[in-house]
Structures are given as structure tokens and as C-alpha cells.
Amino acid sequence: MLKVISILVRNHPGVLSHVAGMFTRRAYNIETIAAGQTENPEVTRITITVSGDEAVLEQVTKQLRKLIDVIRVRDLKYSESITRELVLLTVYVSMDKRQDVMGIANTFGATIVDISEKTMTLEFVGNRRKIDTILHALEGFKTKELARTGIVALPLESQIEQHRTLL
Amino acid sequence: MTSSQKTGAQILIQSLIESGVDHIFGFPGGAVIPIYDVLYEASLKHILTRHEQGAAHAADGYSRATGRVGVCLATSGPGATNLVTGLSTAYMDSVPMVAITGQVPVSMIGNDSFQEADIYGITIPVTKYNYLVKDVNDLQRIIKEAFYIASSGRPGPVLIDIPKDVQQAKTRIKKIGPVKLPGYHSPSQGHPRQIHAILQAIKDARRPIIYAGGGVVSSGASDELRKFVQKTQIPVTTSLMGKGVIPETDDLALGMLGMHGTKYANYAIYESDLIISMGVRFDDRVVGNVQKFAPFAKIIHMDIDPAEIGKRIAVDIPIVGDLKNILYMLNQKVQEQSRKKWLQTVMRMKKENPLTFGDDGKLKPQLIIRTLSEMTKGDIIITTDVGQHQMWVALYYPTTEPRRFITSGGAGTMGYGFPAAIGATVGRTDIPVVNITGDGSFQMCIQELATARMYNLPVKIFILNNGYLGMVRQWQEMFYERRYSYTNLEFNPDFCKVAEGYEIPAIRVTESEAVKSAIDRALNMDGPVLVDFYIDKEENVVPMIPPGGGQTDFIQEGEAGC
Numbered sequence: 246m247l248k249v250i251s252i253l254v255r256n257h258p259g260v261l262s263h264v265a266g267m268f269t270r271r272a273y274n275i276e277t278i279a280a281g282q283t284e285n286p287e288v289t290r291i292t293i294t295v296s297g298d299e300a301v302l303e304q305v306t307k308q309l310r311k312l313i314d315v316i317r318v319r320d321l322k323y324s325e326s327i328t329r330e331l332v333l334l335t336v337y338v339s340m341d342k343r344q345d346v347m348g349i350a351n352t353f354g355a356t357i358v359d360i361s362e363k364t365m366t367l368e369f370v371g372n373r374r375k376i377d378t379i380l381h382a383l384e385g386f387k388t389k390e391l392a393r394t395g396i397v398a399l400p401l402e403s404q405i406e407q408h409r410t411l412l
Numbered sequence: 413m414t415s416s417q418k419t420g421a422q423i424l425i426q427s428l429i430e431s432g433v434d435h436i437f438g439f440p441g442g443a444v445i446p447i448y449d450v451l452y453e454a455s456l457k458h459i460l461t462r463h464e465q466g467a468a469h470a471a472d473g474y475s476r477a478t479g480r481v482g483v484c485l486a487t488s489g490p491g492a493t494n495l496v497t498g499l500s501t502a503y504m505d506s507v508p509m510v511a512i513t514g515q516v517p518v519s520m521i522g523n524d525s526f527q528e529a530d531i532y533g534i535t536i537p538v539t540k541y542n543y544l545v546k547d548v549n550d551l552q553r554i555i556k557e558a559f560y561i562a563s564s565g566r567p568g569p570v571l572i573d574i575p576k577d578v579q580q581a582k583t584r585i586k587k588i589g590p591v592k593l594p595g596y597h598s599p600s601q602g603h604p605r606q607i608h609a610i611l612q613a614i615k616d617a618r619r620p621i622i623y624a625g626g627g628v629v630s631s632g633a634s635d636e637l638r639k640f641v642q643k644t645q646i647p648v649t650t651s652l653m654g655k656g657v658i659p660e661t662d663d664l665a666l667g668m669l670g671m672h673g674t675k676y677a678n679y680a681i682y683e684s685d686l687i688i689s690m691g692v693r694f695d696d697r698v699v700g701n702v703q704k705f706a707p708f709a710k711i712i713h714m715d716i717d718p719a720e721i722g723k724r725i726a727v728d729i730p731i732v733g734d735l736k737n738i739l740y741m742l743n744q745k746v747q748e749q750s751r752k753k754w755l756q757t758v759m760r761m762k763k764e765n766p767l768t769f770g771d772d773g774k775l776k777p778q779l780i781i782r783t784l785s786e787m788t789k790g791d792i793i794i795t796t797d798v799g800q801h802q803m804w805v806a807l808y809y810p811t812t813e814p815r816r817f818i819t820s821g822g823a824g825t826m827g828y829g830f831p832a833a834i835g836a837t838v839g840r841t842d843i844p845v846v847n848i849t850g851d852g853s854f855q856m857c858i859q860e861l862a863t864a865r866m867y868n869l870p871v872k873i874f875i876l877n878n879g880y881l882g883m884v885r886q887w888q889e890m891f892y893e894r895r896y897s898y899t900n901l902e903f904n905p906d907f908c909k910v911a912e913g914y915e916i917p918a919i920r921v922t923e924s925e926a927v928k929s930a931i932d933r934a935l936n937m938d939g940p941v942l943v944d945f946y947i948d949k950e951e952n953v954v955p956m957i958p959p960g961g962g963q964t965d966f967i968q969e970g971e972a973g974c
Contacts, residue, residue: 255594255595258544262536266536300722304719310718313540314595316595
């Protein structure tokens with residue numbers, strides 16, 4: 246089971262060590278981790294995707310809440326949040342195949358950001374499913390390098406609003 | 413001071429004094445010279461240990477004996493890393509402590525400078541929180557926060573790493589407002605709905621039992637618990653850390669639970685239909701096999717730390733809050749209820765499974781502890797190290813008050829007991845302190861004999877000397893076909909001569925008949941005394957449930973290889 250957890254932490258040196266250290270110490274698996282500024286310069290948002298069974302995931306949330314630097318922990322349900330990841334992918338492409346890659350890129354809204362004699366670099370953004378689909382579509386080309394940012398996510402306010410009115 | 417500017421070192425010591433600190437335990441070094449320079453004429457008393465690990469354990473023992481925050485001080489690099497075992501020990505048992513370390517100057521951090529260690533990074537997993545102070549202007553606030561974090565909520569150790577140039581830098585003393593930590597709040601009040609659910613569960617229970625732990629001690633909830641027990645007449649078992657929360661001499665006290673717990677405590681847990689647990693963490697040494705634990709019982713779990721609830725055991729009624737408050741609320745409403753049949757059953761369990769030991773003429777460790785108990789009636793503080801002697805004390809010395817049995821429970825640190833006893837004597841001059849230790853454990857912090865001598869601290873050291881690392885030897889006997897791999901110490905120093913070298917009087921006891929008079933002499937001498945008891949070498953700790961066993965799977969003495 247995968248879970249996306251959005252954490253707001255006090256922005257100071259060492260805070261990432263405290264968060265990451267907790268995962269190491271308690272032997273939890275981080276699938277992705279992404280950290281960056283929020284609207285408040287004193288607060289950093291860390292988005293973590295973590296895998297494990299339900300009991301483990303509940304413990305992860307509780308242990309995170311215990312950290313002194315952690316201001317807020319929010320489990321983001323898939324149906325009530327928007328998740329995005331940015332991917333940079335360089336694949337080997339011979340001259341005669343460039344059109345094929347451009348076709349795939351167009352289909353999925355990926356951008357070609359670099360072309361060399363032997364390679365093309367694509368940039369694309371999406372949720373996990375979309376990214377898996379694009380990567381799958383490009384499987385015919387040998388990968389030179391792949392870089393992923395890890396997931397960032399925010400709650401979908403509109404969905405939460407709707408949910409509230411239904412209740 | 414007339415000058416309004418003060419150095420970081422001066423601010424540190426002044427802040428410690430303002431935080432109520434009267435003693436700190438430490439060891440000097442290059443990166444803390446500015447702090448020691450201030451200590452040279454400070455009103456704060458500094459106890460010089462002989463090893464930084466001794467300082468950390470002494471601060472821990474001081475804290476456990478008094479309930480106040482213990483403070484230790486060490487230099488950078490090796491001084492700081494020598495504190496790590498002490499921090500881990502305090503962290504595992506939720507002991508409030510503040511550790512202060514020197515660090516190389518800020519500009520030299522990261523250059524592999526002389527005596528540099530990343531103690532901030534190293535101690536993240538063994539502290540509740542830690543700081544690296546890079547600006548002297550942050551120091552006052554950080555010290556205030558550190559004491560607040562260490563002592564509030566679920567207590568724990570906090571480390572403050574202070575670079576030498578920050579100790580020397582000058583700044584103005586400021587007025588510091590209340591601590592502001594937006595992500596840190598500890599719940600105090602238990603939820604009324606859960607209180608109600610607990611009351612209902614108690615009303616419905618026919619075979620309830622209380623399982624109380626170190627959280628009751630930390631919370632200072634012992635009196636409320638005693639009222640609760642008196643009213644409900646529910647029997648009480650404790651974890652190792654909970655020893656003394658109710659007098660173990662009480663009829664309703666069942667002693668310790670778990671691997672080396674009493675048979676009756678384990679049987680009672682097994683048969684109970686409601687476990688009222690408080691301030692415990694269902695440690696693997698208590699629970700054994702999770703699947704076999706208390707098969708008929710509903711479980712109530714009260715704790716200040718929400719992360720403890722459901723960590724190892726599924727809980728039916730959780731309640732998060734300060735135990736003192738929760739028990740107070742329960743005491744307001746709980747009904748007196750008689751459960752004659754259950755109490756008769758428990759009393760029968762107690763009667764049918766007494767703690768016994770052999771009488772073959774050899775000097776039995778249990779006899780020593782029982783004699784000490786008869787002579788002192790609970791009016792001493794005992795510290796222990798880790799191993800067989802620790803379990804014998806837990807079983808054979810009924811503790812009557814909290815903070816009188818001081819031991820490394822979670823971390824299981826050999827070498828803890830003696831320096832912890834030093835800390836306890838510094839904090840509690842009104843009550844005798846006895847360190848019961850083993851010949852293996854004692855040698856891990858034996859250098860602190862110098863500290864005890866130097867300050868003439870009245871620590872009574874009782875070594876239960878069997879020439880073995882006894883607990884591991886016991887496991888090897890039971891589970892490894894008596895292959896005593898490196899547990900026979902073969903050579904031990906003559907502890908009496910060692911004591912003599914430190915100008916500490918020593919008594920050797922080799923026979924049961926001499927036990928009482930030796931204890932009597934030791935307790936009545938001024939200052940430190942060492943008593944070296946030559947005990948039966950292959951005596952085992954029983955009862956014992958093998959690792960992974962259920963509450964009723966006791967090994968019988970003499971039954972090997974199971």
C-alpha cells in the first residue's frame with residue numbers, strides 16, 4: 246500500500262535529517278520525498294510517499310507528529326488530492342526515429358527539451374498513472390538517464406467541499 | 413555584572429541556574445574550556461566524573477531519583493560520542509535530561525577538524541530533540557526550549573551542541589518569552605468520551621488487571637493510582653520501569669510481568685478479561701508472543717504518547733493524556749465493586765507460585781537481596797546494571813515507592829548502575845543508595861570509583877560476583893547446549909583490592925551466614941563501600957518464559973534445550 250503524506254515543518258537546517266532519520270530508525274520505506282518552500286518562508290513542505298501495511302502507515306503518521314519540528318501532518322487520500330511529479334528522461338534515438346518520439350510526446354503533452362545526435366530529452370508532468378503510461382510508451386527506446394522529482398501533492402479543495410456538503 | 417554583554421558560556425551557566433539546575437556532571441576538554449572557565453566560580457556544583465559515559469548515566473540517575481532534569485557536559489568529538497550510550501539509555505526509558513557538548517568553532521565545522529564529530533547527526537535517533545547553536549543570540553532561547561522539551565509530554569533527553577566560538581561570543585542578555593514551538597503540544601486531559609468508555613469497561617469486567625509502567629512514575633501519578641486501586645480492588649502488575657508505583661508488599665501487587673516476571677502476574681494477565689494498561693509500551697520482553705498475549709482480554713491503553721497506542725498490540729480503548737489527570741478523572745467516578753471470585757483466584761495463583769530458590773549451602777543471590785529487603789524495608793534507592801542481578805532485584809526486592817528502583821530497562825545498558833547511583837546520591841542525600849551490580853557490568857564503568865571517593869559519595873556497591881556474564885550464560889545453557897562462548901570471564905580483578913586502590917573500604921562475602929552482617933556494616937559506614945559477594949556461579953533467573961513464548965509457557969528449572 247502506498248500513501249502520500251504532506252508535512253509542514255519549521256524551516257531550519259537539520260529538519261530534513263530529523264524527518265529522514267525517523268524513517269531510517271523505524272525502518273519505514275520512503276518511496277519518494279520532495280521538499281520545498283511554502284507560502285510562508287518559515288515553513289517548508291515535505292511530501293513523502295511511503296509504502297507499508299495499514300498499521301505501519303498509521304505509525305508513520307504518529308511518529309511524524311511526534312517530531313518537534315513537524316507542525317502539521319496530513320494524509321492525502323488519492324481521491325481528494327492532486328498529485329504531480331516532474332520527469333526528465335533522456336533516451337537514445339536514431340535520426341530516423343525522432344518522429345516517433347515526437348508523436349508520443351505530442352500525444353501525452355510531453356515537451357522535447359533537448360536533442361543531440363543520438364539522444365532526445367523529454368520533460369513531462371503528471372500523476373503516477375500518467376507518468377507510468379508515458380514511460381511505458383517509450384519503452385522501445387533505450388534510456389540513457391532518468392530523473393524524477395518525487396511526488397508533490399495538495400488536497401483538492403473542491404472535492405473536499407463537495408464531500409462536506411454531501412455529509 | 414555591570415557590563416551588559418555576556419559570553420555564550422556565561423549565558424549558558426546563568427540559564428542553567430535559572431532553569432533550576434544545582435548539579436551538573438561532566439568532564440572537561442578543549443572545546444569546553446570557556447564553559448569550564450565560568451564553572452570555576454559558579455554557584456552551580458559540577459561533579460567531575462572519570463568518563464563522559466559516567467557523566468551521562470549520573471545525570472540520568474540524578475533525574476530518575478529526583479524527577480528533575482539531569483544535566484551532563486562533555487567536550488567535542490570523543491567526549492561527545494562517549495555520551496551516546498547514556499543518551500540512548502535515557503531516551504529508551506523516557507528520562508528528562510539535557511546534554512551539553514562543546515563543538516569546534518562554527519567556521520571549522522565540516523573540515524574534519526581536531527576532535528570534531530557530527531554529534532548533532534549522531535544523536536538524532538537517541539534524543540527527543542537536539543540543537544547545534546550557530547549564533548550566540550539563539551542560546552538563551554534554545555536552553556529554555558531544551559528544558560521545556562526534555563521535561564514536558566513524554567520526557568526525554570535533549571542535546572545542545574555549542575561551538576567554541578559561540579561560547580566565547582558576547583551578546584546582551586534578553587528577556588525570553590514563553591516557549592513557542594508550533595508543532596509541539598502534549599495533550600494533558602484525557603477525552604471525556606474515552607473516560608466514560610473506560611468506566612463502562614471496568615464495570616463490565618469480571619477479571620480485570622492493571623498493568624502499570626514507567627509513565628506512572630514520570631507523570632507523578634502514583635498516588636492517584638493507589639487511590640484507584642484502593643477503590644476498585646483491581647490487582648496490579650507492573651513493567652520493570654513501573655516497579656514501586658504501588659507498594660509491592662501490597663496483597664494486590666503481583667510484581668513484574670513478562671519474560672522474567674512472576675508466574676502469578678503472567679497467569680493473571682493470561683486469564684484476565686480486561687487489561688487496564690497505563691504508561692507502558694507492551695515491550696517484547698513483557699508481551700512475548702503477540703498472538704498469544706492475553707487472549708481473553710479487552711485492552712485499555714492510557715498514554716501521553718499517541719504513537720505508543722497500537723504500536724505493538726491492538727488496543728480496544730485508547731486514551732491519550734497525562735496519567736495523573738486521567739486517573740484523577742477516573743477516581744471521581746469509578747464505582748466500588750467487589751469481584752470476590754477473581755481476587756480469590758489471583759490470591760490462589762500467588763500462593764501456589766511463590767518465588768523460591770535453592771538451599772544447597774551455596775551463597776544464593778536471591779538470599780542476599782531478600783536479606784537486604786528485610787533489613788531496609790524499601791527505604792533505600794536501588795540502582796542496577798543489566799543481567800541476572802537486575803532480574804533478581806526486580807523479583808526479590810519489593811519496591812514500595814516510585815523512583816526507588818533505578819535501572820536501564822529499554823536500552824539494557826551494562827555499566828549504567830554505578831554512575832546512576834552516583835547521580836542518585838547527589839540528588840537524594842536523604843536516603844541510602846545501593847548499586848546492585850554484576851562483575852561483568854561493574855567493570856564497564858569501574859573508573860567512577862574515583863568519583864565516589866573524591867566526593868565521598870555514600871554509594872554502597874554490592875557486586876553479585878559469579879565470574880560469568882550470567883544472563884548470556886543462562887541463555888547459552890538453555891538454548892545453545894551449554895556452549896559457554898566467551899561468557900566465562902576467567903579472569904576478574906580482585907574487586908576488594910581495586911576498591912582499596914581507590915581508598916574505598918571493601919568487604920568480601922563468600923558464605924550465606926556472613927550476608928547480614930556485611931550488609932549491616934556497609935549500610936552503616938560513611939562514604940562509599942564495596943561488597944563483593946561470591947555467589948553460586950551457575951544460579952539461573954527463574955521464572956522464565958522463553959523468547960516468543962506465551963504467558964503460560966514457563967521453562968522449568970533444570971529443563972534445558974527448550
